[in-house]
Amino acid sequence: MTFLEVTAFLLDGFKISLLIFAVTLLCGAPLGLPIAFCSMSKFKPLKALSKVIVWIVRGVPLMLQIFIIYYVPGLLFDFPLFSKIDIFMLINYGIEDAGRIVAVLIAFTINYACYFSEIYRGGIESISRGQYEAGYVLGLTQSQVFRKIVLKQVVKRIVPPMSNEIITLIKDTALANCIMVAEIIKQAKELAATDAMVWPLFYTGVFYLIFVGILTILLSKLEKKLSYFRG
């Protein structure tokens, strides 16, 4: 295989990595918000439930969570949902690994939503009571105070921890190969096994590095944009 062919082969895998990245971000980031509000709820049972879920999801390795999501329907209900999706999509549409990818997306979204929720909660709780009270005294509603006063300050505060988490996310996508999803590292391992080429495994690092570089530039632009105020 030529260098270009290897690159194309790995790029196919990296597309899967990027898919996992994008879906996790687009679904996990919004999902984190209701979880954060539940964790801050004055209704004790809801708060407790939310905290327990976050504790479990953050306390268990993501790889294990992928296994659980993937295998539990078959083991517990005798209905291997994701394998069935795999077969269905392969036969009808010629798409490989669809069920496995869905399992990975679910595990990633839940996992990252919980991490994001803790970042949101920290950000929201760090805004001083004085900011809320200044808004209330001016006759604003609770929702106006949150949207017009608190939100932007929270966004400013969570950009740095969110940036860290987002950069971790692209690297975490490699975990999908634990259930044989053909992300980039799985592709490289296949080359090692079938063509006895080890160097593509190291070459995958370049893909991550380029992507992380782009992310870093974009995120620091966002940070700069919010640097016009302090607070």
Add this chain to the structure above:
Amino acid sequence: MAHLVVENLTKTFGTLKVLKGVDFSLEKGEVLAIIGSSGSGKTTLLRCLNFLETADGGQITVSGRPLLDGYNNDEDIRKKRLNFGLVFQSFNLFPQYSVLENVCLAPELHAQEKPDFKANKAAILADIRKNGMELLEKVGLADKADAYPCQLSGGQQQRVAIARALALSPEILCFDEPTSALDPNLTGEVLRVIRSLKTSDRTMIVVTHEMDFARKVADKVIFMANGIIEEEGTPEQVFGNPQSELTKAFLTGFDFTED
């Protein structure tokens, strides 16, 4: 009927009785200075007036309308609050908004709720901005309209906070130790602004440790101790001839410059 009547106001936090029955009244345009040592309940009193705390008992009456009437949903509280304005010790400006935006934010949000807003949007917003600029001029900060709070000194921030409170034209404007968070050399500019606000139709309540200011600007002085009004009178009475031992003890802690 007095403009503001506070009767037997009580407030308890847990087991701590912070207000044990506060009574006073103010005529329209009067300036009340509240003095007293830390922990005596001054802030709690202002917070009850502004509905940041719900008083346990008693009554607050503004222009004959009793406010503690049992209607306490968010919308009721929001309306009642607008009788009062509050300037905080720690300014609490909104950091992401420019000085002018800080002043105009609340009037704009209130205007948006009016039915005719959509039709006259441009004119209404222009009007709010113009009023905002006038208020900034009044507090001497028109040239800082586009600056952000983090670019201002403490004294300037507090003057913006005053303009922000004025923007809703509250009938009764409260100040909670407006100069306590400031360097001594910056208190003068803020006190001068507050003094300049004294007009015949603006009632003001100023919690302060600036005894000179209280003596010169206030029409009425209240000395609070342990959740009650220990002494009340004109500045001449309270500063010149205090009756209560507690008041005397408190006042000996301050130096007075003769004028």
